[in-house]
Amino acid sequence: MDQPYELLPEQFQINPSLPIYEQFVEAIQRRIISGLIPPGSRLPSVRDLAAGRGVNPTTAARTYQELERMGLIVTYRGQGTFVTREDAVIGEARKVIMRKAIKEFKAAADTLGITAEQLLEFDKEDSNDIL
Amino acid sequence: MTGLKTLVQLEYSRYSLSRQGKYRPIVLALSLIVLLLAAGVFLPGPRASERSPFIYAVFLLWTAAIAISSLHMLMFMNQSHRDWMLSFPHSRLKLLYAKGISLLRHNLNLTFPVLAASVSLYFISVQAGWYQPLPAGGLLYMIAAYTLFIIVSLPVAVTLGLAVSLLLRAGKTALLLMMIPYTLLWILPAMIGSILSISYSGTQSLKFTAPGYVLCAALALCLIGWPLCYQLMRLIAAKGLSVPSGTGRSSAALTSGRPGFASKRSNRSSSLTGRTAPFIILYRLCIRRVHRIERHPAIVILKLALPFIIAAAAYFGSSYEAGSLAIARSLFMLPVLFGSVWMISRSSIERKHQSWWLSFPQSRLVLLLSGVAMVWVTAMRIITVLAVSAIAGSITGLITGRTTTQELSYALTWLLFSFLLFTLSLTVILCLLQAEYYLLKSPALTILMLPLALLGPLHSILINKFMIPDSLPGGALPDWSLLGWISVIALPLALCCLPAGAKYYHLSLMQPKSKASQTKQA
Amino acid sequence: MTSYKLNTEAAEPAAVECRGLNLKIKKKIILDDISFDIPQGSLTGLLGPNGAGKSSLLRIISGLASPDAGAVQIFGKPAGVKQLGSLSLLPDRSSLPGWLSVKEWLEFACGIYPDWDQAKAQELQQQLSVSGESLISAMSRGEEARLQLLTCLSRKAPLIILDEPFTGVDLISRERIASAVVGELADGARTFLIATHDIREMELLFDRLILIGDGRVRGIEDVEQLRRSGKSVESRYREVFA
Secondary structure, eight states, X not given: OOOSSOSSOXXXXXXXXXXXXXXXXXXXXXXXXXXXXXXXXXXXXXXXXXXXXXXXXXXXXXXXXXXXXXXXXXXXXTTEEEEOOOHHHHHHHHXXXXXXXXXXXXXXXXXXXXXXXXXXXXXXXXXXXXX | OHHHHHHHHHHHHHHOGGGGOSSHHHHHHXXXXXXXXXXXXXXXXXXXXXXXXXXXXXXXXXXXXXXXXHHHHHHHTTOTTHXXXXXXXXXXXXXXXXXXXXXXXXXXXXXXXXXXXXXXXXXXXXXXXXSOXXXXXXXXXXXXXXXXXXXXXXXXXXXXXXXXXXHHHSOHHHXXXXXXXXXXXXXXXXXXXXXXXXHOSSTTXXXXXXXXXXXXXXXXXXXXXXXXXXXXXXXXXIIITOOOSSSSOHHHHHHHOOHHHHHHHHHXXXXXXXXXXXXXXXXXXXXXXXXXXXXXXXXXXXXXXXXXXXXXHHHHHTTSHHHHHHHHHHTTHHHHHHHHHHHHHHHHHTHHHHHHHHTSSSOHHHHHHHHHHHHHHHHHHHHHHHHHHHHHHHHHHHHTTSSOHHHHHHHHHHHHHHHHHHHHHHHHHHHHHTHHHHHTTSHHHHTTHHHHHHHHHHHHHHHHHHTSOSOOOTTOOOOHHHHHHHHHHHHHHHHHHHHHHHHTGGGGGSOHHHHHHHHHHO | OOOOGGGGOXXXXXXXXXXEEEEEETTEEEEEEEEEEEOTTXXXXXEOOTTSSHHHHHHXXXXXXXXXXXXXXXXXXXXXXXXXXXXXXXXXXXOOOTTSBHHHHHHHHHHHOTTBOHHHHHHHHHHTTOOSSSBGGGSOHHXXXXXXXXXXXXXXXXXXXXXXXXXXXXXXXXXXXXXXXXXXXXXXXXXXXXEOSOHHHHTTTOSEEEEEETTEEEEEEEHHHHHHTTOOHHHHHHHHHO
């Protein structure tokens, strides 16, 4: 079965100083939410994921465990692992990531001594200037 | 037991000739037969009686079996596939049996041409009228008896050869105790042979070579020797096949050595290397290995003990003529043999260093010569020590009044003669052996390696025939002119081999087998 | 946190259990009181500088050599020649019988190893691209290393010990070897112990590290925990040995 998508981008860089499964979970989660991996897609086996990325199979297994716990993927015995078709779950996960992004955005504004609104305002004026 | 069968096949395939071409075994067998026949017709020993071709066949096969199996064992310990083989999931005894059985098969392969040569020699001798033909039944009975004896003795010889690994693992004192009897095993036939040839006054004088006695000996060997070998195999499997726990194979252990010691030596040598000729430096590099081996306690003790043994032999021997002659004949035989065997096996032992060695910027001739010089000097050191201790022994005999001045001068003359003779033969043999590399040039030439390699073990027979014969009239003095002629003829020839070998020295890097198979594939 | 396979194996005997190993050669201490466990199903890296005693240790574990003091247990049984059936060793700086062709060797191997898996051997031959006709002694180092690994992995032995599988091996062969190891490990039935210098090639694979230097254990690490504290295998190695 050919997969029309990639689970992880070809040039995905692993940072060896951080837990690898967390990096995998984060990246795959984003790709599911953004629709790069469509709902209902079949995921590669743990073995193929590990062999393809040259990581320990327990890392790959743990990645899937974590994604499954979040409800983003579902394993059907004897058939394989699939991306969930439940939009609600994906939407929920998207909200989590969005909250995280906003938090980061606010933190970035905070380091500049301005509010998030001011930062957005600046962006609007700035892009107007360029146009 | 299927595992054993595969292991035997694996071991056997190592030296299997049929892997190197269809006709290779036949060609080699035929050339071996021709060579043995030539030696048999040429030399007096094997044609003395109708039994002697077969007696010599027994001797030859015994020594060959011990030599092949012990060399195999010694080399196995340094081979790069050792760890793989030892990690096969089979008991050590099974691995050892696989070795033994495959070596036995190789030796049986060798037995056929040797026996064929013996039978042919018998018929040639009968044709030539050297002795009366036996009746057909008697001949068959004799051949059967000797064949049986050979077949029974081969497993014993192979086991004894494999037992060399016990010596490698033995403690220092045990090693010393075992070393001498073990070496005697090798030359056992030569010793019996010389006893036989001494007592060969009449053709039929020796009862114990009669077929009936040989059959009894075979039976005895079967009943006593085989059970002993069975036990010995178990012992070898338990003790001899272990791996040193250290880093590498034993050669690596030898070269790595103790760091403190090495740095001390290199400090000394660095002051020496300033502006010395490349040959000297290379020679020192070679000889360092010998020095390291010499530091082994067993060899130190041997070095201390040997002069006394030789001196004692000379002390007792030089008081009568036969004794002096026997000393002259046999004293230097082993060092020359040792030198030639070392020279032959050097290229395979040191294959690992060979590419480094050949990448040195010195000329090939210098590289080759430094290796030859190492072997020559080491053998000569042994020869000189032996000669000096023999002389000391003889002179002690004079002082204590055991020998007369006349006897002493007789003994010393022969000793000096044999010293020069063996020095000459060592030099000639070592140089001739360098042609080895030239012969690697083509597969046809490599067949010539066989007589060349046999030169080392056989030189003493030639020497004893021509130079120091058994049947000397009383008080005969050595024929010095013969010595001169030999050096005039043989030395230039031998020296020619040096540049020839040096030119093709690099061929020693190629593995002949892989080359053969590549051409086959092409 | 989900329950994790690594932590639930306490009931089974460890794949390898070393207790107080000591070894001296010519008065030089090679191994000094080495003790550690390797749980089943793990991939443990044995790391350390040259001359740290890795090869000696692996020889002792595989039963080819014996220590001066201490004991090794393989799956709860004392190490020795009898345990060679349950472990598959790739010895350091060693080579397969050079006078054979690959095909011949694989035929022999099939008879020699009772636990040989012919189908696996063929599969690995494809995966590692080892051609059958070439003579072993005429192979390049990378090719021979791949053949040696193939020999190791085509057995069903539950413990696989690789001593420097990458020495002198080119990049592509290294990647092939690493990915073959991963494929084997995925079934979870096998335990790997790998001594190597090529940390970068292997660091994503290890789940445990044993660092030895000068014959002593300098650290036993859980790689996941190392990463949680923001360290990579390489940085930990530098920390210990630099």
